[in-house]
Amino acid sequence: MEKKCRLGCSAKIDSDARSQIKSDYYSLLASAQDAHLFSSLVCSDPKQVVANSERHRLIAVKYTVCVRGLTETICKKAFTNLYGIS
Numbered sequence: 001m002e003k004k005c006r007l008g009c010s011a012k013i014d015s016d017a018r019s020q021i022k023s024d025y026y027s028l029l030a031s032a033q034d035a036h037l038f039s040s041l042v043c044s045d046p047k048q049v050v051a052n053s054e055r056h057r058l059i060a061v062k063y064t065v066c067v068r069g070l071t072e073t074i075c076k077k078a079f080t081n082l083y084g085i086s
């Protein structure tokens with residue numbers, strides 16, 4: 001089982017939701033699976049953070065899943081566990 005994380009993914013995705021997501025995913029063709037995963041990744045707007053004289057470009061990727069019509073943001077670990085990817 002997943003360890004608890006900051007985002008509380010295991011609470012967001014219960015075992016019913018998990019098996020639903022998996023069965024939906026595995027019912028797709030391989031090319032559609034890729035598209036599905038890709039569409040689950042949300043790149044938040046890269047903000048340029050200027051701290052002192054250094055510039056950092058932060059590109060945050062959010063991992064989302066659709067649980068009963070709601071889009072939930074989960075962490076990368078939960079996402080990869082869910083889809084069995086690494």
Ligand SMILES: [Zn+2]
Nearest residue numbers: 005009075078
């Ligand atoms: Zn998590």
